[in-house]
Amino acid sequence: MPATAILLLAAGSSSRLGRPKQLLRYRxxxxxxxxxxxALAAALGPVIVVLGSGEPECRxxxxxxxxxxxxxLQWDEGMGTSxxxxxxxxxEAEHDAVIITLCDQPAITACMLRALVRHPHDAGCSIVASRHGDNRIVDPPVLFTAQHFAQLRLLKGHDGAKAIIRQRPAEELGFVPCPEAAxxxxTEQDVAALNHR
Structure with a gap:
């Protein structure tokens, strides 16, 4: 299995929820x-956590x-900066790919993260997204092979990596079934559902 870094984004202020989702009690x-x-349990490579709002408590x-x-330091300017x-x-010299994942998808498992890594080598894709239902929407976690690293380092704003994905031909984009990504x-409704998991 290739060396794959995992980038865990946890810098946002949770404006929709009104309190830091990163610090919600879970298990x-x-x-x-x-x-x-x-991310560590996936045992794919280094885990890098990007912090911003509420950094001391998150650390x-x-x-x-x-x-x-x-x-x-620019977390309030959007996911792209994270x-x-x-x-x-x-x-690039150390990693063949990076998986970008979020801190608020508790149903994601280490097995699902490993499935993203296997897919590009099976299907020749350079970007692999999670898929739930019949959608063709690019949902995190998302894997990018090394050819996209330079562009990822230049991202800004709230659009995240979607700008890169939109530039690629359809044959470079793969999907792995992942209903848990949904x-x-x-919201507080989501918190209530989380507490029942």
Missing amino acids: DGTLLRHAAQT EALLGLPITMVLN IATGMQCVR FDVD
Whole structure:
């Protein structure tokens, strides 16, 4: 299996929820710690966590985990800046691909992350997204092979990596079935569902 870095985005202010979703209690810790532990369990390569809003509390929630934490000072300018910040730790000489994942998708498993890595080599795709239902929407987690690293480092704004994806021909885009990607935590209703998991 190729060396694959995992970029876990956890810098946002959770404006829709009104409180930091990263620090919501989940299982034996927080939503953020659970996401980091899932990424580590995939055993694909280094796990890089991008922090921003609520950085001190988030660092504390991640204590003891063998991860790299980086601070995005421009977190309020959008997800693109968090991806660009995290990508400074990802090198073409060391990694064949990077998986970009979020801290608010608690149903994602290590097995699902590994499935993203297997797909490009089976199908010749340079970008592989999660798919739930019959959609053809690019949902995280998303894998990008090394040919996209330079562009990922230049991202800005709220659009994240979608601008890169839109530029690529359809045959470069693959999908892995992942119904669990449909659940993320954005509202109090989602928090209630999280507490019942």
